[in-house]
């Protein structure tokens with residue numbers, strides 16, 4: 001295609017200061033697919049924003065540079081020309097209708113600078129989705145924006161673990177207990193073929209420093225459950241880099257990060273505000289665990305009570321749902337159904353065979369959802385349930401631990417009195433994002 005050109009006064013809307021920028025940019029081939037995609041995107045944005053009736057296009061790429069950090073940074077210098085095409089007529093023949101007054105002018109040199117995660121560039125359709133952030137060195141106007149939330153796509157450098165690797169990772173996490181309990185617990189379940197809608201990603205393999213469980217966007221049932229992400233890391237710097245620069249988490253809709261090391265809270269708040277996503281504390285908890293089953297101090301249980309100890313089944317989902325403080329919606333209900341169907345549970349029945357107290361295990365294998373109907377309290381049922389569950393979990397090879405909300409002194413005392421240990425160097429938190 002040819003255009004009779006030209007215009008001089010294309011205001012350098014997007015002139016990027018190429019001096020004073022931190023190092024690391026290197027020359028790139030103008031025919032590189034990433035460069036071409038970035039440039040197409042920038043030019044389209046440029047045309048959208050300009051007041052000119054005619055479309056401007058690239059005549060020649062003078063210089064293209066990229067830097068692989070935070071996705072890919074591009075600085076591209078081009079000669080721009082005004083085409084004969086009106087912006088609003090897509091299929092017009094562009095060769096003849098040049099604006100007469102400007103035909104003698106030289107092409108305008110323009111520089112575009114911007115930053116795009118590589119995964120966006122690989123997917124042409126992703127080009128116009130949920131952009132929120134501008135690159136700091138685009139002087140005048142946002143040129144390209146960063147797509148902050150790509151669900152269902154793994155950034156190039158994050159690795160999704162396969163079956164065999166999940167087993168290996170479980171072994172690694174075992175050495176990092178107690179802080180790694182939650183991810184360890186998820187892997188424990190997945191590795192024993194518990195149905196799961198999660199996928200597990202790491203920063204590198206096999207020496208991973210960051211491991212994340214997140215909803216698997218390819219799993220149709222993932223939306224049936226709350227969007228929860230869990231993470232464990234041995235290196236805060238790398239965790240920060242992963243959360244800032246990779247599409248490890250889909251930030252585009254509501255989600256929870258659950259059970260993370262509370263010392264990461266300032267970092268998570270900072271990254272969340274960088275991504276212009278709101279956040280709030282959901283809950284802060286203590287981690288208690290049983291280092292060995294021999295630590296367990298079980299209550300005495302007479303044979304009458306013993307005969308009323310049982311497990312929950314699907315006919316009890318409604319009952320548990322109604323009393324669970326974090327339940328209450330469709331997703332919570334499904335979660336309870338999932339837990340009762342696939343993980344150990346424990347309950348105490350009344351003489352009619354109806355549960356009056358119960359305890360479940362979450363999909364990350366922590367004990368939880370301990371509840372006694374009000375009229376049956378004060379009979380020591382909670383102790384019986386904790387003891388029964390701890391033995392059951394231990395016998396089946398599960399980790400034996402729980403999270404107890406800060407301020408829930410009754411539960412804390414209960415577990416402590418039964419031999420559970422707290423890692424006092426550690427608090428775990430649940431944060432909500434994008435609510």
Ligand SMILES: *[C@@H]1O[C@H](CO)[C@@H](O)[C@H](O)[C@H]1NC(C)=O
Pocket residue numbers: 125126128129
């Ligand atoms: C791109 O934007 C258009 C117009 O808003 C929209 O109809 C289309 O669905 C978007 N494409 C994608 C892949 O989101």
Ligand SMILES: *[C@@H]1O[C@H](CO)[C@@H](O)[C@H](O)[C@H]1NC(C)=O
Pocket residue numbers: 318321322323327328329330333
């Ligand atoms: C679960 O319990 C909540 C709170 O009592 C209730 O509003 C909701 O309808 C229940 N869900 C189902 C599916 O029964």
Ligand SMILES: *[C@@H]1O[C@H](CO)[C@@H](O)[C@H](O)[C@H]1NC(C)=O
Pocket residue numbers: 312313314315349353354355
């Ligand atoms: C579930 O447990 C109840 C006792 O509360 C029992 O009557 C019922 O038969 C059980 N249902 C199934 C499907 O096992």
